[in-house]
Amino acid sequence: MSRAQIPQDVMDKIVGMLSSSISVTFMRSIIPAVLALASVLFMGMASMKDLIGHPVKAEPNATEVPGH
Numbered sequence: 156m157s158r159a160q161i162p163q164d165v166m167d168k169i170v171g172m173l174s175s176s177i178s179v180t181f182m183r184s185i186i187p188a189v190l191a192l193a194s195v196l197f198m199g200m201a202s203m204k205d206l207i208g209h210p211v212k213a214e215p216n217a218t219e220v221p222g223h
Contacts, residue, residue, distance in 0.1 A: 158166070204210055 161169075
């Protein structure tokens with residue numbers, strides 16, 4: 156069945172339900188994004204510590220791939 160064979164009122168309902176579900180999905184995805192942003196803001200300048208309690212220092216050139 157092609158799209159041209161689907162009655163207009165049925166097509167309108169399908170499009171309406173799809174757009175509604177997409178909107179709800181994006182609205183629900185805002186919640187974890189806001190929580191992540193809030194947790195980053197509350198971290199401030201806190202330092203990372205290893206399991207023993209020593210500060211963790213960033214390694215120089217940590218983003219470089221060895222041998223390249």
